Amino acid sequence: MQPNKYEVNYNVRKRSKYKIGDLIKIECDTDNYIGTLMPRYQYTNHDNIIIKLQNGYNVGIPIKSVNNITKMSKQTKSNVVHQTYNAKSTTLPKVLLLSTGGTIASSLDYVTGAVSPTFDGNEIQKLIPEISKFANIDTTGIFLESSENIIPSHWKKIAKKIISYKKSQYVGIIISHGTDTMHYTSAYLSFALSGFPIPIVLVGSQRSLDRPSSDAAINLISAIRFVIGYKSQGVFVVMHEDENDSIAACHIGTRVRKNHSSKRGAFQTVGGKPAFLIHNEDGHITQNTNKVFNQKFYGGKIDLDTRVSLIKYYPGYDSKLLEYIIDHNYRAIILEGTGLGHVGNTLYESIKKAIENDIFVGMTTQCINGIIQMNVYESGRKLTKLGVTPLNMIPETAVVKAMWALGNSNNVLEMKKIMSKNVAFEFK
Amino acid sequence: MQPNKYEVNYNVRKRSKYKIGDLIKIECDTDNYIGTLMPRYQYTNHDNIIIKLQNGYNVGIPIKSVNNITKMSKQTKSNVVHQTYNAKSTTLPKVLLLSTGGTIASSLDYVTGAVSPTFDGNEIQKLIPEISKFANIDTTGIFLESSENIIPSHWKKIAKKIISYKKSQYVGIIISHGTDTMHYTSAYLSFALSGFPIPIVLVGSQRSLDRPSSDAAINLISAIRFVIGYKSQGVFVVMHEDENDSIAACHIGTRVRKNHSSKRGAFQTVGGKPAFLIHNEDGHITQNTNKVFNQKFYGGKIDLDTRVSLIKYYPGYDSKLLEYIIDHNYRAIILEGTGLGHVGNTLYESIKKAIENDIFVGMTTQCINGIIQMNVYESGRKLTKLGVTPLNMIPETAVVKAMWALGNSNNVLEMKKIMSKNVAFEFK
Incomplete structure (x- = not known):
């Protein structure tokens, strides 16, 4: 089957007489539509003409079903953004x-x-x-x-x-x-x-x-x-x-x-x-949840301190990067470790140094799902012994919480306390 | 209901006369079992006695159902690792x-x-x-x-x-x-x-x-x-x-x-x-797949170069860390960006510098699922223009491939070519 003239037109938009933003009338086998010609949808196939109807919704009309197109008015910005809204x-x-x-x-x-x-x-x-x-x-x-x-x-x-x-x-x-x-x-x-x-x-x-x-x-x-x-x-x-x-x-x-x-x-x-x-x-x-926020008092603690580094661990991660972070005034490190909360033993020395320098070190997992359990394997036990705090929250939340906890505490002990306490159902 | 004597015994293992590794016979209401006493399963409740049967499988027996336990032989290492295997x-x-x-x-x-x-x-x-x-x-x-x-x-x-x-x-x-x-x-x-x-x-x-x-x-x-x-x-x-x-x-x-x-x-x-x-x-x-490996020739390229850094982006990521990486002889940076492949514009200058220094910069996404598309948003287009290579693979694979590609290429152009070519169905 040969493409109809609209298929050809729509697919060579640059030479088409219909421009994005034109108000057009499309006559099809079953229905007629009036709306603004829209750019095509990037993720789907290109067999439809997309118009925004005057009620605000967009529809896709199969080009094959189009019998006639009439231009009703030319491309204007207000044709694309043409909605009015109700009075209050x-x-x-x-x-x-x-x-x-x-x-x-x-x-x-x-x-x-x-x-x-x-x-x-x-x-x-x-x-x-x-x-x-x-x-x-x-x-x-x-x-x-x-x-x-x-x-x-x-x-x-x-x-x-x-x-x-x-x-x-x-x-x-x-x-x-x-x-x-x-x-x-x-x-x-x-x-x-x-x-x-x-x-x-x-x-x-x-x-x-x-x-x-x-x-x-x-x-x-x-x-x-x-x-x-x-x-x-x-x-x-x-x-x-x-x-x-x-x-x-x-x-x-x-x-x-x-x-x-x-x-x-x-x-x-x-x-x-x-x-x-x-x-x-x-x-x-x-x-779906029984987690209901019902805090009586609003504390208004909006400060934050961005001296927090999120490190996603991978085999070959160089402890020198961790050393740089320790030596450059960072106050907290969130490790995105493996499995139940591990990183390679090549980092132990630097982690020890970080903790000795009063830098908070917290552990999350790159697994996305599942919790941290640092008492099951030898590695987890060793890291806990070094002073790493297990954080059963997603790494993204952990890094943000660390910035906020750091901004609202005076020392690493106080920060650690905030990190381990439920504030907004952040624990998995 | 009072716990029976085995419940008490099993729960105060240290003072129990049955030791882990003992071969024991357990008589229950319905069945008798012979096997090696095992440590309890960490993730489940502690109401069962766990023994390894002589066929190699482990079973959990509800303590409440136990009528009698007899020690058949004492704890030995070979009781825990007691299997024999067939002759070849x-x-x-x-x-x-x-x-x-x-x-x-x-x-x-x-x-x-x-x-x-x-x-x-x-x-x-x-x-x-x-x-x-x-x-x-x-x-x-x-x-x-x-x-x-x-x-x-x-x-x-x-x-x-x-x-x-x-x-x-x-x-x-x-x-x-x-x-x-x-x-x-x-x-x-x-x-x-x-x-x-x-x-x-x-x-x-x-x-x-x-x-x-x-x-x-x-x-x-x-x-x-x-x-x-x-x-x-x-x-x-x-x-x-x-x-x-x-x-x-x-x-x-x-x-x-x-x-x-x-x-x-x-x-x-x-x-x-x-x-x-x-x-x-x-x-x-x-x-489930039509991806079948059928490479005729084995290249034997096993070298790798670990001068690759994986950076997981987050709001507040300090470009100074990126500068450190650029200044310390790294040859490739894998960004684990957001959404379709973005990082904040505060990193643009450093990324430009990295690319000018012949460091390979590739983009992956922290979304886990979905592909990189760096032509949809302004940010993606700008990063592409700076010379960032979109990598439609999981970040973990991208960092490993970068180490391998770096170890098997002579310059950044050659490496970029390897990174963009399918080697082992790594592309999503």
Whole structure:
């Protein structure tokens, strides 16, 4: 079968008379569609024309089924970002949406093809007008960063911004955030804001809002539903549970990890189920956990000290690197060891030196799953004897907790005490 | 209900008249058992008496059901290691078992309670006499190490030993190895021995041979069945597929990772199914992969150069550490970045400097699952422009491949070429 003229046209977009952003009418065998022509979906096959319908949803139409295309109006920016949102309702609960950048706030650059942060909270709300049905949403931006560029000073900015809303009428605060390091930020906020009176939810997306099949809308709506429905405190991450649009998972902020580079269901609670599931159809929430945050007092300890080094051990790791860290004013070392919590005996001398220099040395495992047990094998026993502290938490949470514990203690003993104490359900 | 006298006795072992290693007869309500008294299983409850039966299997007998215990003979070493194995059969295929240590070759120290390597290949064979049913097995030891203490020079020793058997009658070679770093060793051997004419299988266990529920026997038997049944080449890891004793999984040596610190099914093929399943009941092998090693020529490139640094990125990672690596004669850096292959922009300058200094810089992801795509986001594009090479392989394999590629190339361009070329199905 020969390709029809639209197949040819769409596949040689540069010479096509239809441009991305054009409002077009597509007539098919069964239906007609009016919408804005969108760039094609990078991860799927290229046999569909993707348009954004005027209700905000994107659809893919098989090119083979197209009988006729009419251009209704030319490419404009407002055709791509063309949503209006409802006026505020005073009867709905108040939710604050803080924007920090990330894919959820990004757009695809039609010239280069790259995705970068572009939208603030206000624009996110325009792109997902449905959210106004659930809550009376105020939006504000903190910064506009891809999350791979977020560093601990950004974490502190977010914490300070949230604290400024401690006495507000909001039932919850949602932070839109890039996914690459969202779990590091959620771990920090879990410690720094432990006891904060209302729920705080980080939300992101794996596909930008202006692209077909974006998971942004469902993740954001689920986050809103969660903060409205959940009447307690804590820091969480809300993302798709899997590829299915009908359920979002809500993870405890210290137990979550980005375990897939591109899937919608990339975020997982390590060593357990997500704490809550949010069902998209009717909004009901299933609780999978008995871990409920109910701290009476908010301590407001938001300081951190970044003199912490995370070392992933591998055969051949040179102890000279560890020596450099010891000699350059680091105050804590988190080892991402093997198995039940080991590193090679070629590092024992340096570890001994670190501990003698009052540097905190904690052990986690690169296995991802399973706990640390440093009393089973000879190696674990020897390391314990040297003064290594077993940390039954994911390495990402351990390094963040170490920065926070270091920032809120006066000496290594005090820090060790904080590291070994449960603050925000960080222990596996 | 009061505990019976055996419950009291067993729970105060030190004062008990039954010692570990004693041959005892246990009379219960339903059955009588004769076997060697074993130490209790660390991970389960302590309500059972564990004995090793004379057929080699361990059983747990509920203390509550015990009516009488008789000591038949006193504790001897040979009571613990009491197996005899069949005389060699000339009709069975020949298999070589190389021992390197690890839990599979370990025993529990009854005094300290710690597990450490004790058995050589010969003793492993005595402890698992069943293996003589499947093959005519020769055993030899290379070294006796816990795998957390194995370093690249050990890898080379294993490769050299295997090469010395290049022209032998063995249908396959099995290496017993600790599990902590078994996947690093398997990756190295996959590269160094690519094209070696017979299959090479690494096998380990999560519980030592002298402990109840040891997975050692089933893993070893499955490995033997695999090398006998599989008529091709390649380096593999054979371990339990999950907690179930009936199926063992056989993973391609460059794609496997220890993903759980203690479970029997700890080893998983990242981003796919195990290449083969070995069914314990009848020994049949299911093939899940079309990746078949059929290299005509064995290159014998076993050299490696350990001037490679694996850096796991996290927010707050200090570029000074990267600068130290650049300034101290490292020739390759493997970044374990975030998401689709990113690190924070605070590292860009140092990465630029590394590449200008002819240091290879490769990118992997800490997500575990999913591939690298450095053309989607602005960050990925910028890093690619700086000269970072995307490596679609697990970070553990990438660091090992970099050591091997560096050891077998004369300059960074040659190395880059090796890194980007498929050698042993290492690409996800």
